[in-house]
Amino acid sequence: MKTLKRFIIYYRPHLALFLLDMGVAVIAAVASIVFPALTRILLKDYLPAQNTRMITVILSICAGLMVVKAVSTYIRIKWGHILGVRMEYDMRTELFSHIQKLSFSYFDNVKTGHIMSRISTDLNQIVEIAHHAPEDILISTLMIVGTFGFMFAINVQLALITLIPVAIMIWWMFSYGTKMHSGFHNVLKKIADINSSVENSVQGIREVKSYANEALELKKFEDVNHHFKFAKEHIYAVLAVFYTGMNFLADGYYLLVISVGVFLMYDGKLDMPDLVAFLLYVTFILDPIKRLNMFAEYFQQGFAAFGRFVELMDVEPDITDRKHASTFEPVKGEISFMDVTFKYQSSPDWVLRNVSFNVPAGKTIAMVGESGAGKSTVVSLIPRFYEPQQGKICIDGHDVMDLKQRFLREHIGIVQQNVFLFDATIRENILYGKPDATEAELIEAAQRAYIYDFIRELPEGFDAYVGERGVKLSGGQKQRISIARVFLKNPPILIFDEATSSLDSESEASIQKAMEALSKDRTTIIIAHRLSTVKKADTILVLRKGEIIEIGNHDSLVKQRGYYYTLYSTTLL
Numbered sequence: 001m002k003t004l005k006r007f008i009i010y011y012r013p014h015l016a017l018f019l020l021d022m023g024v025a026v027i028a029a030v031a032s033i034v035f036p037a038l039t040r041i042l043l044k045d046y047l048p049a050q051n052t053r054m055i056t057v058i059l060s061i062c063a064g065l066m067v068v069k070a071v072s073t074y075i076r077i078k079w080g081h082i083l084g085v086r087m088e089y090d091m092r093t094e095l096f097s098h099i100q101k102l103s104f105s106y107f108d109n110v111k112t113g114h115i116m117s118r119i120s121t122d123l124n125q126i127v128e129i130a131h132h133a134p135e136d137i138l139i140s141t142l143m144i145v146g147t148f149g150f151m152f153a154i155n156v157q158l159a160l161i162t163l164i165p166v167a168i169m170i171w172w173m174f175s176y177g178t179k180m181h182s183g184f185h186n187v188l189k190k191i192a193d194i195n196s197s198v199e200n201s202v203q204g205i206r207e208v209k210s211y212a213n214e215a216l217e218l219k220k221f222e223d224v225n226h227h228f229k230f231a232k233e234h235i236y237a238v239l240a241v242f243y244t245g246m247n248f249l250a251d252g253y254y255l256l257v258i259s260v261g262v263f264l265m266y267d268g269k270l271d272m273p274d275l276v277a278f279l280l281y282v283t284f285i286l287d288p289i290k291r292l293n294m295f296a297e298y299f300q301q302g303f304a305a306f307g308r309f310v311e312l313m314d315v316e317p318d319i320t321d322r323k324h325a326s327t328f329e330p331v332k333g334e335i336s337f338m339d340v341t342f343k344y345q346s347s348p349d350w351v352l353r354n355v356s357f358n359v360p361a362g363k364t365i366a367m368v369g370e371s372g373a374g375k376s377t378v379v380s381l382i383p384r385f386y387e388p389q390q391g392k393i394c395i396d397g398h399d400v401m402d403l404k405q406r407f408l409r410e411h412i413g414i415v416q417q418n419v420f421l422f423d424a425t426i427r428e429n430i431l432y433g434k435p436d437a438t439e440a441e442l443i444e445a446a447q448r449a450y451i452y453d454f455i456r457e458l459p460e461g462f463d464a465y466v467g468e469r470g471v472k473l474s475g476g477q478k479q480r481i482s483i484a485r486v487f488l489k490n491p492p493i494l495i496f497d498e499a500t501s502s503l504d505s506e507s508e509a510s511i512q513k514a515m516e517a518l519s520k521d522r523t524t525i526i527i528a529h530r531l532s533t534v535k536k537a538d539t540i541l542v543l544r545k546g547e548i549i550e551i552g553n554h555d556s557l558v559k560q561r562g563y564y565y566t567l568y569s570t571t572l573l
C-alpha cells in the first residue's frame with residue numbers, strides 16, 4: 001500500500017494529462033455499453049413494427065458511437081502512453097540524482113550492472129503500468145457495473161447466474177497475483193546479474209584476452225544466462241496456467257449463458273432479442289475482465305520494477321551535511337588528524353588506529369608504507385569519502401564533519417594513481433575541473449601540466465576523443481590530463497597518489513615537473529612510491545598496519561635506523 005501511494009505521487013505533475021486520459025477512457029466505455037442496449041431495442045421494438053425511420057436513427061447513433069469510441073481510443077493510446085513516458089522520465093532523473101548522492105560505502109558493496117539495470121531496464125516497465133493501471137481499473141469497473149446493470153434490467157435470474165463465473169474469474173486473477181509478482185521480481189534480478197556480468201567482462205577485456213580466458217568468461221556468463229532463462233521459463237509456466245484458466249472460465253461463461261438462456265426461453269421467460277443482447281453483454285463483460293487479466297500481468301511486472309526503484313531510492317547516503325554545516329574563507333589548507341581510528345563497514349578489522357599528524361598550510365608530506373598499510377584510506381577521510389569512527393580531522397582548525405561536503409571537496413584536488421577519464425574529448429576532461437574556464441585558462445592549465453605540446457600535435461587538438469576510460473592515451477598522458485584538470489580547479493589542498501607502474505622516463509620526468517608545479521603553495525599529501533618524491537617532502541609519515549610508526553624528514557628517519565630505514569635500504573621505495 002505504501003508503495004502504491006509512492007507511485008501515485010508521480011501522477012501529480014501530470015494531472016492534466018491524467019484527467020484527459022481518464023475522461024476519454026470513460027467516454028469509450030460508455031459508448032461500448034450502450035451498443036447492445038440499442039441492438040436489443042432495435043430487435044425487440046422497431047424490427048417487428050418495421051419502423052424504418054427509427055431503425056435508421058438507431059443505426060446512425062451506433063455509427064456515431066463508433067466514431068466517438070475511435071477518437072477517444074486514439075487520444076487514450078497516444079496521450080496515455082505519453083503520460084507514462086513522462087512519469088518514467090521523472091523517476092529515472094530522480095533515481096540518477098539520488099545515486100549521485102550515495103556514499104562511497106554504498107558503491108563499495110553493489111555491482112555497477114545492478115545499478116544500470118534499475119535505471120534502464122526496470123524503469124522501462126513503468127510506462128505501461130502508469131498509463132494502463134488507472135485507466136484499465138476505471139474502464140473495467142465501469143463496464144462490469146454498467147453491463148450488469150443492463151443484464152439485471154433484461155432478466156434478473158440469468159444475470160444472477162452469470163455473477164458466478166465472473167466472481168470465479170476475479171478470484172483466479174488475484175490468487176495468481178503473488179506468484180506472478182515474485183516471478184517477475186526474480187526475472188528482473190537475473191537481468192541485473194546479466195548486465196553485471198557483461199559489464200565486468202567488457203571492462204576487464206584486457207585481462208580476459210591477456211590471460212586467454214575467453215572460455216572461462218563464457219562459462220561465467222552461461223551461468224547467469226542459465227539462471228535468467230530458468231527464471232523466464234518459470235514465469236511463462238505460471239502465465240500459461242493463469243491464462244489457460246482464464247480462457248477456460250470465459251468459454252464456460254458463454255456456455256452457461258446459452259444453456260440457461262435456452263431453458264429460460266423454453267419457459268417463456270426470455271425472448272430471442274433478450275438472449276442476443278445478453279450474449280452481446282457477455283462479450284462486453286469479457287473485455288473488461290480480459291483487461292483486468294492483462295492488468296494483473298503488467299501490474300505485477302511494473303510493480304516489481306517499481307519496488308526495486310523504491311528500494312534504491314530508500315537507500316540513505318551514510319554521509320550527509322550536518323544541520324548547521326558551514327563554510328569558511330579563506331581556506332589556507334592546514335590539515336590535522338587527531339587520534340583517528342577507522343574501519344570500513346564491510347571489514348571486521350580496524351584499518352587505521354589513533355592516527356595523528358599535522359600538515360601546516362602550503363607544506364608537502366609524503367606517506368610511505370607497505371601495501372595495505374592504510375595510506376589511501378588516510379587520504380580518503382579528508383574529503384569525507386568515509387567518516388572515522390573515532391577522532392577528528394580538521395582543516396584550518398575546522399572539523400570536516402561540520403563543513404558542507406560541497407565546500408570541502410571544492411577545496412581539495414585529487415590526482416589518482418588510476419586516472420579516470422570520461423569518454424569525451426580532452427577539452428571536456430580538463431574542463432571538468434572548471435566547466436566555465438576560458439580557452440586561455442584551458443591552454444595555461446595544459447601547459448603547466450606539461451601536456452600542451454602533446455595535445456597541439458594531435459590533428460583534433462583539444463577536441464580529440466580519449467576513448468572509454470581514456471584507453472586511447474598512455475598512463476602518463478592520462479595522469480598529466482588529470483593534473484591539468486586540478487590546475488583549473490585550483491584547490492588549496494592537493495592529494496596525489498603517485499603511480500607505481502613504471503612510466504617511461506620522459507613521461508615520469510614530465511609528471512614530476514607537473515606535480516612540483518602543482519603542489520607549489522598548496523598543502524600536499526603524496527602517497528609516495530618514489531625515493532625522489534620522498535626526499536623532497538617536508539615531512540614523511542611512515543605507516544604500518546594502520547598506525548603511524550615514524551614521522552620526520554628523510555635524513556632524520558634514515559638516522560633513526562627504524563622501519564623507514566628498512567624500506568629505504570631494501571629499495572622498497
Ligand SMILES: Nc1ncnc2c1ncn2[C@@H]1O[C@H](COP(=O)(O)OP(=O)(O)OP(=O)(O)O)[C@@H](O)[C@H]1O
Pocket residue numbers: 108344345346347351369370371372373374375376377378
Ligand atoms: N573500500 C574498502 N572496503 C573495505 N576494505 C577496504 C576498502 N579499501 C581498502 N580496504 C582495506 O583497508 C586496508 C588499507 O587499504 P589502503 O588501500 O588504505 O592501503 P594502502 O596503504 O593505500 O595500500 P596500497 O599501497 O596497496 O594502495 C586494506 O586491508 C584493504 O584491504
